[in-house]
Amino acid sequence: MSQELPPRLDPRSIEPARYRAWQEGGYFHVPASAVLEEGRDPYVIVIPPPNVTAALHMGHGLNNTVQDVLIRWRRMQGRAALWVPGTDHAGIATQNVVERQLAAEGIHRDDLGREKFVERVWDFVGETGGTILEQLKAIGASCDWDRTRFTLDDDLRQAVREVFVSLYEKDLVYRGEYIINWCPRCLTALSNEEAEGEETQGHLWHLRYPLPEESWGAAEASRAAGAEAIGQLDDGTWYLTVSTTRPETMLGDTGVAVYPGDDRYAGLVGASVHLPLTGRTIPIVADRHVDPDFGSGMVKVTPAHDKNDFEIAGRTGLELLDVMTPDARMSEGTPEAFRGLDRVEARKAVLAALEAEGFLAGTDEHTHAVPHCYRCHTVVEPRLSEQWFVSMKPLAEPALAASRDGTITFTPSHWQRVYEHWMENIQDWCISRQLWWGHRIPVWYCECGEVIVAREDPTACTRCGSAALEQDPDVLDTWFSSQLWPFSVFGWPKQTDDLKAFYPGHTLVTAPEILFFWVSRMIMMGYEFQGEAPFTQVYLHGTVRDIKGRKMSKSLGNGIDPLGVVEEFGADAMRYTIISQCAVGTDISLDHEDVEAAFANGRNFANKIWNAGRFALMSLGDAPVRPLAEVSGDLALEDRWILSRMARAADGATRGLERFRLHEVAEGLYHFFWGEVCDWYLELVKSRLAADAEPATREAARATLVAVLDHAFRLLQPIVPFVTSELWARLPWPEGEERPEDLIVAPWPEGLESWMDDEAESAFAAFQSLIVETRRLRKEYGVGEGQRVAIHVVGGPEGFGQMIAQQGAVMDQLARVDRVETTAGEGVGANGVLPNGAELFLPLEGVIDVARERTRMEGEIEKLEGMLKGVRARLGNEKFVANAPDEVVAKARENEAQLEDQSSKLREKLVGLGV
């Protein structure tokens, strides 16, 4: 206990050992029996599983620090606080990484074949897969590592299968040929969410489609009816105009559509039009999708390459014509001139050909959102393809209701509306991916045509008995398995004790980016398969950005390595810095070019805690410490004050944590610890802790100090667990009181109302003002450090003078005051006015510049008069007196009295100053 601590906190020397001790103590592990047998109240967070191949970045740092703070807090509250860790197999992302590795060796995945490729991915995952979880330990994450899961674990495969088959049996999973988002680089289908719209500067090309001669009459009539889209070429041919942002798709047009009620084109519906470059003739149809007020009011219809056009075709019977290969080249179905051309080249070629033939009417600049693959940023191609889908509307209903009725709350709350809007407009989800890495779709096809969807791999066809079954080659969207995470991690579909104990969970902490990808789907699956929501609180934190507001990313090179920060400044420093910026709904900004500046605040705070503890441990010594209750009669004002402040700090921290106001919690505790415990309390008790101090006051100070630090460390533990634990473990303990096994399971300070002491707080506040004001005056008049002064305190509330006189002993220590008088002062003096109305004189004959003092006081009086005028105006206002809350009016009256008092006293003194 009297062991020497270094004057600087060296995180490296304490953090790893401390973490090991926690793990060895088993504090992170929560067995189902804690809930089922011991009856403890569970609190469950499942980690947003990072990609198995990921390396820890600041985004993870933020996400996991927040979760850890919440878990550590709940653990101290006595909850069975379980944080389940794990990783996600991340289909496309992981496959891409391995493909890149192979490419470096000059190998394509096809060269290896599916089986070998998947083996290779497993090898890769086996080598690097656990890295990120190990890295989480460095930042102090108190996950239950015995429960680590991977979305491709065997039992999670069972969950995926059960869900797929079950949804299929309920007709909520189906296979069909629809327009999906296709990434021509990844060569796979994507969900709507995976196709991210990026604002792109493009063009809108206007194309002319010539009409056959028999329609020229109708065309002329249309033109006469005001249809500007109808016109005549130089050779007399009538044509219509359509527009497109993707001219190459015109090769796949199978019709032109107008709005059913559009009189301008009434005569043309049912007619046909020549499709340039192709020699094909396509019909003109009417469909409600067309907006008659947009552009020409005529739309080219490309059913195989546009979602809306596909729907138009469904309603009007237009043909489907696929003109593109999976890697986005023009297919066999296109004229020879374009066949095999990449879509970009094809666009140029088509435009050139149209222009050459006079069918290009014009071009406009056009900015629009072009969908890109969220993994490789290639422009996504809407494409007709046979895929598996989940029918979402029925699943969305309870998930939507849960938000509306408040079962699930969102923080910040505005995400509730975003969530509901998405749920209300939900579309079916394309879940099949043409990848090799992932959960293989549990569907087999028999040569007899039978489709077998099964929980267990079938050995023979259920209809014809043939053993020649082929499993669907595709895998499922990664999010299909991660959406089951809140219950698949507990062994479902088996009805395990874990599931009973820990489902539903409580808080989900993640970034808003994956609200649709993950959060909303977990909620839907929770209702569908467990009958209730997987959690009730969704806390969406911000994004980590650099000082310029740019999102930290590998490609921008503006990232900060959390492990480097831990190495250099300690996990506590990083955690505090992050949490103190974690205001609801705001991003975290950190300067990647000056990492030290970014984390200095956290580092300094951790060091401050360290030194406060170091001082306390040295001062307390090895002598037994008495329980606070036994010394209550000997408590000094500052003891009562700091205990009261501590109770309030605890209260504030609890309320803040309950509402996810983490930055307020961090800053509140920072202010309490640094600004009150260190700046005031420790300074005040220094003399009382001295060996020669009067025994009763010394013991009271020692008991209070231990109580204050014990509680302060508890309150700070969730945010800065390492330094607090290290010190707490060395803290002497009150005799006869049971010491918790470890700080991280010490009870959370709550219900300390009995320590709140308004009287002590207001008396101490006055005392603080006195000190501060004296210090200020000393500075202002340049009184040297070595020079002691006398102060005369005049007036103030009842008992104030007496209280000050009692504190006289410490006045010298804090403000170099050798004499405090509470009688009226006389003559020339510096002066200050305390908030409680008391006034002090600091006799400083010969030190003061009288003229300057006079000017200052005049300014002061002017200011006071102004304020007084304002307060009087308010009090003179009948409506204010009648309508404002009583306490506000009372406060105003009090204010008025004080201002009057201060002002008149200042005037007197101004007179006293002479000239």
Next chain:
RNA sequence: GGUCGCUUAGCUCAGCUGGUAGAGCGCCACGUUCACAUCGUGGAUGUCGCAGGUUCGAGUCCUGCAGCGACCACCA
């Protein structure tokens, strides 16, 4: 195009249900025997984007405007 959000001290941002502005960093001055210079003490800086409105009173509520941002969207 729709929806939502933001605009407060040099910088990054707090400010919950309206009652005469805050933090951290930075800056200036002074200070190292006495836990901590990753420190202490004191100090300076804001017409709370602009214009109206409601109210006794608005950074806080309402409207409009300007700038920025996010999310959603099938306008070819």
